[in-house]
Amino acid sequence: MEQDFSALDAILAKYRGRKGFLIPLLQEVQNELGYLSQSCMKYLADQVQVPAAEIFGVATFYSMFRLKPQGKHIVRVCKGTACHVSDANGIKAALLEALALPEGENTTSDMQFTLMEVACLGCCSLAPVIMIDDMTYGKLVPEAIPAILDKFRF
Ligand code: FES
Incomplete structure (x- = not known):
């Protein structure tokens, strides 16, 4: 079953069409969801027209991004x-x-x-x-x- 990421629409609207948006976008999405799942990164790639590999590359390069759920x-x-x-x-x-x-x-x-x-x-x-x-x-x-x-x- 596909996850519903429509809660991210307001965040995405702020970044569409801007340059250098990827890191702040990922930070804001992580703040909203707690971490960046693979399905979330695919959704973001589709929404902002950036290859999923680029989003995954940024998310895995910077230690501030979490790819798994974190504890409280x-x-x-x-x-x-x-x-x-x-x-x-x-x-x-x-x-x-x-x-x-x-x-x-x-x-x-x-x-x-x-x-x-x-x-x-x-x-x-x-x-x-x-x-x-x-x-x-x-x-x-x-x-x-x-x-x-x-x-x-x-
Ligand atoms: S080495 Fe700087 S706080 Fe531990």
Whole structure:
């Protein structure tokens, strides 16, 4: 069954005929739907007369675009140099255990959390650092992770 993307018509109307519209269009569509599915990208390609391969190429090149549904809360674990030397691996292991993520998955089965690695969260003096949504937690130890996650559960 084909999905109905008519909710995107107002967004598409803003970008039709404009130059350099692809990234802002995809951002706005992602904000609306939460992620960019393959069927959505095909729909967009038809609507804006851009090859689907080009839309898929942009969506997969930029890490800001999500191609799968995400959890309610985004957990970013920093793997930058300052955090790496301050036990970022231990922090990530504690997150994996507390979130009980299945092998190869980054979103919990209840769709509450999505875990992502990032290169730097911009607050290296607080290493090791994680960010959950817009909250930053620094100078972490692995033992602190379960209590921090509990603040975001339901
Ligand atoms: S390296 Fe982790 S915040 Fe910069």
